[in-house]
Each structure stands twice: as C-alpha cells, then as structure tokens.
Amino acid sequence: MKKLFVLLTVVMAICAMSCFSYADDEASDILVMYFSRTGEQYTVGVIDKGNTAIVAEMIAEQTGADLFEVLPVDDHYPMTYNALTDVAKQEQNAKARPEYDKEEQPDFSQYETIFIGAPVWWGDWPMIMYTVFENNDFTGKKLIPFSTHEGSGLSGFDRKLQNACPDAEVLTGLAIRGNDCQNRQDSVKQSVEDWLSGLGFQNAQ
Numbered sequence: 001m002k003k004l005f006v007l008l009t010v011v012m013a014i015c016a017m018s019c020f021s022y023a024d025d026e027a028s029d030i031l032v033m034y035f036s037r038t039g040e041q042y043t044v045g046v047i048d049k050g051n052t053a054i055v056a057e058m059i060a061e062q063t064g065a066d067l068f069e070v071l072p073v074d075d076h077y078p079m080t081y082n083a084l085t086d087v088a089k090q091e092q093n094a095k096a097r098p099e100y101d102k103e104e105q106p107d108f109s110q111y112e113t114i115f116i117g118a119p120v121w122w123g124d125w126p127m128i129m130y131t132v133f134e135n136n137d138f139t140g141k142k143l144i145p146f147s148t149h150e151g152s153g154l155s156g157f158d159r160k161l162q163n164a165c166p167d168a169e170v171l172t173g174l175a176i177r178g179n180d181c182q183n184r185q186d187s188v189k190q191s192v193e194d195w196l197s198g199l200g201f202q203n204a205q
C-alpha cells in the first residue's frame with residue numbers, strides 16, 4: 001500500500017512538472033514589433049533606451065508577447081536630433097523604403113496579433129516601417145499600432161497602416177508622449193494597461 005502511494009505521488013509529480021513546462025514552452029501568438037532610436041531625441045536629451053522601445057517592452061510584459069525590433073541593415077541614422085530629422089525628411093520626400101535586418105525576423109505566420117510601434121517622424125510612420133508593411137503578408141492578422149511623439153499623437157498611424165495592409169484588421173491604437181516614456185513611466189504603464197484591457201487583453205504578469 002505504501003509503495004503504491006509513493007508510486008502515485010511520483011506519477012502525479014511528473015504530470016504536474018510536464019504541465020508546467022508545457023505552459024512555459026507554449027509559444028505566444030502575440031508579437032510586439034517596433035522601431036525606436038537612442039541617441040539625442042526631442043525634449044529628452046541623449047537617451048540609451050528609445051521611447052518606443054520602452055512602450056514596446058511594457059506591452060510585451062503585460063501580454064506575454066514576443067518582441068521584434070526593426071533595425072536598419074546599414075544604420076545610416078545620425079545620433080544627433082537635427083541631423084536625424086534631416087535624414088528622415090529626405091527619406092519621406094523620396095518615399096524611400098530603407099532596408100531592415102531580416103535575420104532576427106520571426107515567422108509572422110505564427111502570430112494572430114501584432115502590435116506595431118514607432119516614433120512619429122514628420123507626421124508619419126518612419127519610412128522603414130513601410131518597408132516592413134509592404135514586404136510581408138499580414139492578411140487576416142489583427143494589427144495594433146502605437147506611437148510615441150511630442151505632440152502629434154497617433155498621426156493617422158492606424159489609417160496609414162490599414163492602407164498599407166488592406167487585408168489585415170487594424171484595431172485601436174495608442175499614442176504616448178516620448179518624454180513621459182523617460183520621465184513618467186508609472187503613468188505610461190497605466191495608460192498601456194488601460195488600453196490593453198479596453199482591447200480585451202488579460203494582464204499576463
């Protein structure tokens with residue numbers, strides 16, 4: 001009887017362990033994809049973590065999502081603010097499609113929902129994001145835009161994303177002040193939490 005009890009306990013323990021490890025290994029069907037710059041940024045001086053990166057990490061933490069940072073192949077973006085605005089303006093005027101690094105790009109087909117974030121650059125998505133939108137198939141996916149900015153809000157990110165990816169469903173976006181990302185993270189976290197719960201996401205923390 002005692003042996004049977006020990007055996008049962010061992011079997012139950014193995015089952016419990018395998019259940020937990022299954023939960024740990026379970027792949028997320030949510031991705032947070034973002035573009036963000038360090039260096040000198042408007043109103044915040046030189047930063048070592050980009051404003052949009054901070055919001056992206058909060059979303060990933062609260063939803064249990066995977067993260068993918070869109071990085072330029074050949075990083076031609078200056079680290080000083082004025083020079084960066086010049087390069088960004090030239091790219092926008094030229095409707096450039098700067099190349100991004102696909103080496104770390106996950107297989108988008110495994111994700112049902114993709115949060116997509118970037119700084120507002122001259123009232124629009126940075127041109128590199130259009131390269132991503134136009135070079136991949138987002139058919140049937142839920143795409144959720146978010147921006148960081150210094151006054152322009154979401155700048156039509158949602159409408160422009162829907163135009164670039166007409167076969168995706170674009171949901172309500174979020175706009176956060178870049179300065180708040182550096183200096184008022186508790187309130188940013190709260191805004192992210194409220195937005196996510198409005199979209200129907202449970203807090204995964």
Ligand SMILES: Cc1cc2nc3c(=O)[nH]c(=O)nc-3n(C[C@H](O)[C@H](O)[C@H](O)COP(=O)(O)O)c2cc1C
Nearest residue numbers: 036037051052088119120122123148150151152178
């Ligand atoms: C090239 C460039 C253009 C910008 N254009 C705008 C703009 O049109 N409207 C706005 O509100 N903020 C604008 N900003 C401010 C950024 O959107 C803001 O600082 C953002 O939080 C930077 O995010 P990041 O650190 O993730 O790159 C601009 C900044 C840069 C560098």
